[in-house]
Amino acid sequence: MFSSRAARIPARSFPALRAIGALILREMSASYGRSPGGYLWALLEPIGGVALLTLFFSLTFHAPPLGASFALFYATGLLPFMLFSDVQSKVANALTYSRALLAYPTVSFVDALIARLALNALTKLVVSYLVLHGCLLMFDTRASPDPLRIFEAAGLAVLLSFGIGTLNCYLFLRAPVWQQIWSILMRPMFLISGVFFLTDQLPRWAVDTLWFNPLVHVIGYLRRSFFPTYQPDYLSAFYVIGVSLVALALGLLALRRSYRVLLAR
Known part of the structure; x- marks a missing residue:
């Protein structure tokens, strides 16, 4: 009796996780499966771009506003x-990208959002780690990285991306012109x-104005995590979290009510 019941559990357990895993594998295959090197290019391409830009600006500007290495200062921004x-761009287009799979009852719109968030956020976090670690090894940065604060900054960046991306996912479907406006x-x-x-x-007037840009806080938190003497008074994790959660809640509620109708248009 117990063995037959246990045998049935795996088939019904964690359907959302299986759907998210399948969506991630599908995107990896579709995006990188046909190119030489496959998913490796998803890491090497942005690393190369960031490294070249960082090298260019580090040679042009020898005195960074913070720390001893312009390469690290630029990379942390x-x-x-x-x-x-x-x-946020990947999340905003998640439902359009997975339109065909959303016809299956086992795949929900939340699965599509989370799958795109997980794959692309993990990729960018790995790229960030490699670039920042490379800066610490290659340059005399005189930085003292704080892992806990780095995780805090990374968490804020991912949460903000998910919140804004989810809200934009609805807005892009509801009013396609918003995608062009957002790009501008x-x-x-x-x-x-x-x-x-x-x-x-x-x-001060510029600081008070830019304070409403949540990215200013995210970048400030990451720079503070590398330079302990940098303690700006404008940072607010609660503001970033609030903007992110409000955008996420509005996006999820709006998509839950109308995403099928919007995709069918």
């Missing part, structure tokens, strides 16, 4: 921005998120 930009809005974000400068060194 660029990497969280890249993570947010790429991951993201262009100046690279300049106003603190990638090239320290926000707290700007005039």
Whole structure:
């Protein structure tokens, strides 16, 4: 009696995890399976791009605003921005990408969102680790990384990407023109998120204005985790978490009510 019951449990256990795993494998195969090197290129391509940009700016600007290495200063600004930009974009297009699979009752829209978040966030986190570790090995950075604070900054970046990406997933389906508007809005974000400068060194009115950009906080937290003497007073994890959770809740509620209708249009 017990053996037959136990034999039936695996077939019914964790259907969401199996669906998410299948979606991740499908995306890896579709995105990287046909290229030489496969998934390895998902790591090498951004690492090479970040390394070249970091090298260029480190040779151009020898005195970083923080620390002794412009390479590390630039990487701590660029990497969280890249993570947010790429991951939220993947999540925002998750339902369109998995439209055919969502017809199956065992695959929910949440599975599609989580699968894209898991694969792309993990990829960007590995890239970030390799680039930042490379900076510490190759340059005299005089930095003292704090692993717990690094995890805190990474968690904030991933949560923000998921929240904004989920809300945009609904908005892109509801009003396709919003995708073009969002693309335009993201262009100046690279300049106003603190990638090239320290926000707290700007005039007070600029700091108060940029405070509402959650990426400024994420980048500030990552830089603080590498430079213990850097303690800006504008950082607020609660603000980033609040923006992320509100966007996530609105996106999930809106998608739950209407994603099938929107995908059928």
